[in-house]
Amino acid sequence: MIKVTLKEVVSAATLKLNEADVDSPAFSAQLLAEKVFKLDRLKMIMEINSAVESDAVDEFNALVERRAQGEPVAYILGEKEFYGINFLVGPGVLIPRPETEEIIEMVLARFNKDDSFLFADFGTGSGILAVTVAKFFPKARGIAMDLSSAALNIARRNAKMHLVDDRLLFIQADFTTPALENEVFDLVLANPPYLSDAELYEISPEVAHYEPVSALVGGIGGDELIHGSAPRIADALKFPGCMFMEIGYLQRETALQIFESIPFFAGNVAVVKDISNHDRIVVAEKK
């Protein structure tokens, strides 16, 4: 029987994904191959001319077919890396984005490893922010909220997988939940849905068709959640306390206006750029 090599199957897949016009065809083929052929990035290069088993090739081709239809790699694999940590993801949650890692950088810059602090994560989704912070700060405790029970299920599994579930409380709630008492948190994190209705039609169809609209769109203008949550976040924070919120790259002025208009935050609001030099994270301090 003629054996095919890893190189041949990956090249054929890349070609197919190119023709299907999906985002990142070569990288998609590589990630799917790493998974099916159980190779890390380095082994992929070293063993590129080795023969591969036909059963595995069939399995690989089936995943490539799903990718060719537009399904995101992260959903096909059921996992995605965030800040070097592996997270379970599925169709019920937003796929972690590298821009969001900036929030982790900011938390790492603000607290010492041994600090014990209490934080809230509004709209936790897959739980990436809450779980990553809990993992880096062994004495921190957090309340992670989401309105979606599908998201909470995934977030809880991620917390268990990373052994931080004893310090995180997951609740089905959003910033309007009155159960959250005033002045309890040292830190509030949020990556709310912030696209406008119109932007949903401009982004990649792979994102718009596959990822949950409720995690992407923040009302007609995109800033409904930023608006609604800002006063509640101000109340929920302790003195001193700090909030990091991800926003859309065109929302700097709106976000500054919203947060500056809250007396607790006035004079202590800034918008920080992400690695691509886009306005991305609002920092609002109560001090």
Ligand code: GLN
């Ligand atoms: N907090 C999650 C994340 O950062 C979910 C965000 C969302 O669903 N809008 O990916």
